Amino acid sequence: MRDEPGGAAPARTDLTADCAQCFGLCCVALPFAASADFAIDKAAGSPCRNLQADFGCGIHTQLRQRGFNGCTVYDCFGAGQKVSQLTFGGEDWRSGDREHSRLMFDVFHAMRQLQELLWYLTQALELPAARPVHPELRRALDRTEALTRLERKELAGLDVTEVRQDVNALLLRTSELARAGLGRGRKKERRGADLMGARLRGADLRGANLRGAYLIAADLTGADLRSADLIGADLRDADLTDADLTDALFLTQPQLNAAKGGAGTRLPASFTRPGHWTP
Incomplete structure (x- = not known):
């Protein structure tokens, strides 16, 4: 502040x-295509079939079960x-x-x-x-x-x-x-890197530059992501179990919602632990 x-x-x-x-x-203006994230196709400007007359979602509590994962990660x-x-x-x-x-x-x-x-x-x-x-x-x-x-x-x-x-x-x-003074080296400059499915269990990524990195389905179990720059990083299905993100830079709630995690995942105080994470 x-x-x-x-x-x-x-x-x-x-x-x-x-x-x-x-x-x-968002249920009307945005388009989406049938995929792992959405159960149906929907054109931009067309109301989602689940949108109710009062502008609420008819399947809000069952979005993931009904194939609308994409809705749960959007903000x-x-x-x-x-x-x-x-x-x-x-x-x-x-x-x-x-x-x-x-x-x-x-x-x-x-x-x-x-x-x-x-x-x-x-x-x-x-x-x-x-x-x-x-x-x-x-x-x-x-x-x-x-x-x-x-x-x-x-x-x-x-x-x-x-x-x-x-x-x-x-x-x-x-x-x-x-990130100055955090021992950053060449291995921690991973801006825009393709790290999809990467095995980064327990990795020391403190102060790493991960801006725009593709971390889809990466194993970040127990990784240290303190002061890592995560702006634009794709964390879909990344495993953050026991990872430390307590002061990660430019983290957003949608990134967390798209990832996996658990009770041991350490988050900044202002964030909400996603409901689909393991207890």
């Missing part, structure tokens, strides 16, 4: 999905309720014509990216080691937050690419500061 005057960073609760305040936007970082309640002031996607609904879905796509950036910036501002770049991080956070409050048509036409590039440059500097 901020340690100087000038306003507060968004609370974590504002950057987490609150489905009760959303009009089921909009609070974009759904922000679009529904702030940008559109309580108007749902059914309250107008097709142009209205299309506009709402376009805004949701842009908002979700902006909210994710706010999540990373908020995390960066909580790192004491990143103090040298805190002023720049605060300015970036304020600019990004201001973008989320644009009028609906401005948001729909927003090119988030440039915003992401600017924020990513700051996050890279933050990562370097936070």
Whole structure:
């Protein structure tokens, strides 16, 4: 959180999905194809067959059993309720014509990216080691937050690419500061590495650069991931049993939801242990 005057960073609760305040936007706006993650095909802009009239999910408690694993790992970082309640002031996607609904879905796509950036910036501002770049991080956070409050048509036409590039440059500097002095060597520079199914049981990955790494189904049992940069890392079906992620950098709840773990997996205090993990 901020340690100087000038306003507060968004609370974590504002950057987490609150489905009760959303009009089921992810269940309509996003497409998916029949696969290991989804039991059916669904086109973008078409409501999921499980979406109910009150915008709730008819199989919410059985998503994994019914073949909708992909739904359980998705998080909009609070974009759904922000679009529904702030940008559109309580108007749902059914309250107008097709142009209205299309506009709402376009805004949701842009908002979700902006909210994710706010999540990373908020995390960066909580790192004491990143103090040298805190002023720049605060300015970036304020600019990004201001973008989320644009009028609906401005948001729909927003090119988030440039915003992401600017924020990513700051996050890279933050990562370097936070990982400095942790004995990083060539083996720990694994940015974008293909580590699918890798045997990393008990690996010392403290301070490793795993940005964008493919860790699908990797065995990370008992691995030390403290201060490892995990931004964009694909942890689908990775085994985090007894792994230590207590101060992993730029970790997100969706990453944990996509992975496997257990009671011995050590997590930062602000995260929720996924319900499908072993007790």
